Amino acid sequence: MPDVILDNKVFYNPVDFALKKIGGTWKMPVLWRLRIKTMRYSEIQEHIKHISQKMLTQTLKQLEADGFIDKKIFAEVPPRTEYSLTEKGRKAIEVIDYLRNYGLNLMLEAGINYQEMVEQEKRKKI
Amino acid sequence: MPDVILDNKVFYNPVDFALKKIGGTWKMPVLWRLRIKTMRYSEIQEHIKHISQKMLTQTLKQLEADGFIDKKIFAEVPPRTEYSLTEKGRKAIEVIDYLRNYGLNLMLEAGINYQEMVEQEKRKKI
DNA sequence: CAGTATCCAATATGATACTG
DNA sequence: CAGTATCATATTGGATACTG
Numbered sequence: 001m002p003d004v005i006l007d008n009k010v011f012y013n014p015v016d017f018a019l020k021k022i023g024g025t026w027k028m029p030v031l032w033r034l035r036i037k038t039m040r041y042s043e044i045q046e047h048i049k050h051i052s053q054k055m056l057t058q059t060l061k062q063l064e065a066d067g068f069i070d071k072k073i074f075a076e077v078p079p080r081t082e083y084s085l086t087e088k089g090r091k092a093i094e095v096i097d098y099l100r101n102y103g104l105n106l107m108l109e110a111g112i113n114y115q116e117m118v119e120q121e122k123r124k125k126i
Numbered sequence: 127m128p129d130v131i132l133d134n135k136v137f138y139n140p141v142d143f144a145l146k147k148i149g150g151t152w153k154m155p156v157l158w159r160l161r162i163k164t165m166r167y168s169e170i171q172e173h174i175k176h177i178s179q180k181m182l183t184q185t186l187k188q189l190e191a192d193g194f195i196d197k198k199i200f201a202e203v204p205p206r207t208e209y210s211l212t213e214k215g216r217k218a219i220e221v222i223d224y225l226r227n228y229g230l231n232l233m234l235e236a237g238i239n240y241q242e243m244v245e246q247e248k249r250k251k252i
Numbered sequence: 253c254a255g256t257a258t259c260c261a262a263t264a265t266g267a268t269a270c271t272g
Numbered sequence: 273c274a275g276t277a278t279c280a281t282a283t284t285g286g287a288t289a290c291t292g
Contacts, residue, residue, distance in 0.1 A: 002243045014229030014240055015154050028141050041274050052266055078273045095228050102221050103140030114140055117128045167254050204253045
């Protein structure tokens with residue numbers, strides 16, 4: 001397999017390329033939240049447990065630069081910014097959905113019923 | 127999303143779980159090579175450009191521990207070891223194939239015809 | 253041949269304080 | 273509210289030398 005160089009980065013193969021675009025700890029969680037609706041910065045942060053301001057900002061910046069999301073700034077006080085999926089971002093959702101189902105299967109094989117865990121957490125919050 | 131803890135590791139979500147099992151730089155390349163046939167250590171190393179001995183050993187060890195590959199040691203001199211996919215490993219190939227196709231599409235959008243690059247490299251070697 | 257062991261560099265992520 | 277800037281830490285990967 002030949003190496004590919006783009007924007008001064010080296011990609012070893014197509015999977016490496018895909019995962020350098022939407023992989024890492026936070027890109028898929030952010031895209032996944034946006035599949036439902038347009039969200040503002042603080043809203044995304046509230047929805048994703050553990051994510052720091054630094055990583056959220058960095059993740060949003062890269063996803064926008066790579067064309068997966070759109071950013072709309074409203075000239076208001078206090079400022080408001082809204083993020084939404086592009087068509088390219090919506091294609092990525094299919095990949096995330098596929099990977100997510102595979103992950104759920106792997107977890108079941110390991111004896112973890114994740115969907116049930118999610119249900120239990122909902123009940124606690126009510 | 128609740129966190130999941132298994133073997134002293136924290137997983138944030140199902141995608142995180144899947145990619146901690148078959149993600150990283152080298153696991154998918156190794157699994158992908160084994161989809162064709164059983165291979166020995168040195169054979170895998172020759173097929174995967176850039177991979178170091180350390181990373182190959184570590185990758186094989188983790189894939190075996192997680193049940194994606196089988197390791198068979200032959201009591202010969204010099205020693206011979208063969209690695210092959212398990213049924214779980216063959217399921218992972220489907221995921222890799224999916225991700226690979228997505229990566230090829232992303233590359234095309236970025237103006238990179240990877241399949242053509244692979245063809246050109248073959249011609250050079252002949 | 254098929255690994256181990258050790259040390260080092262690069263990158264990814266986190267914590268904290270500050271700002272238009 | 274939506275960031276930036278800086279410093280610290282953790283994880284990953286690479287280089288090199290050695291071994292049953």
